Amino acid sequence: MDIYKYAMQMEVDGRHFYLDLAEKTNNKGLKNILTMMADSEAKHYNVILSMQRNDKTEFSPDTEVLTKVKNVFMRMKEEKDIDVDVSQVEFYKKAREVEADSEKFYLERADEEKDPHRKEIFLKLAEEERNHCVLLENIIGFVSQPDDWLENAEWYHLDEKD
Secondary structure, three states, rough: OHHHHHHHHHHHHHHHHHHHHHHOOOOHHHHHHHHHHHHHHHHHHHHHHHHHHHOOOOOOOOHHHHHHHHHHHHHHHOOOOOOOOOOHHHHHHHHHHHHHHHHHHHHHHHOOOHHHHHHHHHHHHHHHHHHHHHHHHHHHHHOOOOOHHHHHHOOOOOOOOO
């Protein structure tokens, strides 16, 4: 198995999944967050492609996304924007599972990798996939109980590490 082809396909599938979910939601905030997540998957694809080509690519996790997402959620709270489709919660749960599997995949690749530069990139990719899990947890909470979720002042833990 070519791990780079596998990883690139994983990222392509994730991007399409998030864009599809973004298209299906009427909530502007969720649409914005899902689009950011799709963009992140595209960035991962390009990093893995560079690794496959043996380019000495630099990759840094997109910590700005967490700030942007917090701002989107805060705007939704301020505007009481709770127009959500509860039927989509299962899609978000599935996405969370896929992201958790992706995190595990990248951690395993990092453990197997001998090259320190590549190992570091795999670890950073795993960290971003973990952040996606946290984002999806917040989306699931919001979609499941939007009124309660928005009232909770401690609703996000996007910058916490487990």
